[in-house]
Amino acid sequence: MxxxxxxxxxxxxxxxxxxxxxxxxxxxxxxxxxxxxxxxxxxxxxxxxxxxxxxxxxxxxxxxxxxxxxxxxxxxxxxxxxxxxxxxxxxxxxxxxxxxxxxxxxxxxxxxxxxxxxxxxxxxxxxxxxxxxxxxxxxxxxxxxxxxxxGAAGWWALLATAAAVAVALLVAAASSSAHSAERDVLQDAEIADYERQPIPYGVVHRLDGHPLTLVEAATSQARLVIALNANCGPCVRTGEKIDEWARRLHPVIGVIVVYPDEHAARGQTGHSPELSTYEPDWNVRRVFGLLPPSAVLLGADGFLAGGPVSGEDEVRDLVEAVFIELGAPPPEQPVS
Known part of the structure; x- marks a missing residue:
């Protein structure tokens, strides 16, 4: 056959x-x-x-x-x-x-x-x-x-192929599940024993062109640094919440929104333009390993105070944790 x-x-x-x-x-x-x-x-x-x-x-x-x-x-x-x-x-x-x-x-x-x-x-x-x-x-x-x-041989060949594919998928799924569980355990351990690290070197530019290092930004007050991309649904939804977050965090914590380039920073429409900055050569997201939307909290004492985290839900959770730490109720979630 x-x-x-x-x-x-x-x-x-x-x-x-x-x-x-x-x-x-x-x-x-x-x-x-x-x-x-x-x-x-x-x-x-x-x-x-x-x-x-x-x-x-x-x-x-x-x-x-x-x-x-x-x-x-x-x-x-x-x-x-x-x-x-x-x-x-x-x-x-x-x-x-x-x-x-x-x-x-x-x-x-x-x-x-x-x-x-x-x-x-x-x-x-x-x-x-x-x-x-x-x-x-x-x-x-x-x-x-x-x-x-x-014929009979053809059906056996087809079933054998399907079985081989199924086994490969099951092995891949099990491996992925194991890695996911291991990652969750490690994340839980990191949360339970968060070791504060010095703020690493990173520089952003405000829309007026003035450069600002992360350490300098956190000198006068703690800073919530949020990294966004322009063409990204989760980033757009996160950006729409930032003005409210900034209003409620002021004056204890200031908010800085970092875009990958000046064009993206100037083109944003979801939040106040004075919060926008851009980073040369993506240096901020590279030093923290950020995948937008992402966020990190810089302490006024020169050390990291929270994060870094990546993902729409993770950024929201970090902000809610900051609100709770400040003794304020977390922002109300929209009814879906």
């Missing part, structure tokens, strides 16, 4: 599994999907809200159609999948040229990671698989026909 049906089905099932996983993950975390549209700077002709809501359903439907479409129309979902993969690849390739790092959330919350060459390589590979599937469909083939051509 020819091995062609097995090979084709492996590619079809791989593509369908990727689309189903991606669609389900996007449905589970709709906000991450909208953030990805913003971070990847999807052209404005594509409305973010409706597109982010429709995209996961489109992926799920295409995944099903790849497997159930008869030969006469199998080329249509295959062509749509190829176009989708090419669009994803183009967006990722474009994002690699941005001045600031991008988190794509291509697979909802489970795929939230910094865009890099590895992301581009994955999308190119998926595009190649989609192209092969389209070629097969244009030759008159379909998943339905391929399943029909399988």
């Amino acid at each position: 020819s091995s062609a049906p097995v090979a084709v089905l492996v590619l079809l099932l791989t593509l369908s599994a990727v689309l189903l996983t991606s669609g389900a993950a996007k449905l589970r975390d709709a906000r991450a999907t909208q953030d990805a549209f913003v971070a990847l700077r999807v052209p404005s002709v594509v409305p973010v809200g409706p597109s982010a809501a429709a995209l996961p359903w489109a992926e799920i439907v295409l995944a099903v159609l790849l497997l159930v479409s008869p030969a006469a129309v199998a080329w249509l979902p295959a062509a749509l999948v190829l176009l989708l993969m090419l669009a994803y690849t183009a967006l990722i390739a474009r994002a690699l040229r941005f001045d600031e790092s991008v988190s794509c959330s291509c697979f909802g919350s489970i795929g939230s990671h910094e865009v890099g060459p590895r992301t581009l390589g994955r999308n190119i590979l998926l595009s190649v698989i989609a192209a092969i599937v389209l070629w097969y469909a244009l030759q008159g083939g379909s998943a339905v026909d391929a399943f029909g051509e399988l």
Whole structure:
């Protein structure tokens, strides 16, 4: 028996599994999907809200159609999948040229990671698989026909492939879970035994061009330093809270918002411009290892007083902890 049906089905099932996983993950975390549209700077002709809501359903439907479409129309979902993969690849390739790092959330919350060459390589590979599937469909083939051509040996080969993939996924998931648990334990230990370190060297520039080192900034009062990017959904939402945080922390703690460059600092609209600064060569986020949105509390005694932390929720938690330490109630959370 020819091995062609097995090979084709492996590619079809791989593509369908990727689309189903991606669609389900996007449905589970709709906000991450909208953030990805913003971070990847999807052209404005594509409305973010409706597109982010429709995209996961489109992926799920295409995944099903790849497997159930008869030969006469199998080329249509295959062509749509190829176009989708090419669009994803183009967006990722474009994002690699941005001045600031991008988190794509291509697979909802489970795929939230910094865009890099590895992301581009994955999308190119998926595009190649989609192209092969389209070629097969244009030759008159379909998943339905391929399943029909399988003999006993073919079914065993397909099941063995599926079992191998399942074992690999389970091992990867277990490893990821173990690392996550270990990281949580280490974080809990760090919180319980927070050793204050001297404020490291870092310099920011105010919008008037005057440079300011982190040590100098914390000379007169403690400072909450918040690092943001311009094109980042979590950063935008964090930025919208900063004016209220600054008002309530004043005069005990001052707030400094750090952007990666002057253009981003001047272009922000979520908070008061006098809080904005920018950093030469990303020196602040590099010295602290920050991935925006992120924050660190500088003590007026020249030592770190909290953080650094990265992530929208983590920044909010740090600010709430500061409010509690100051004896003030934490900011009210919006009702969802």
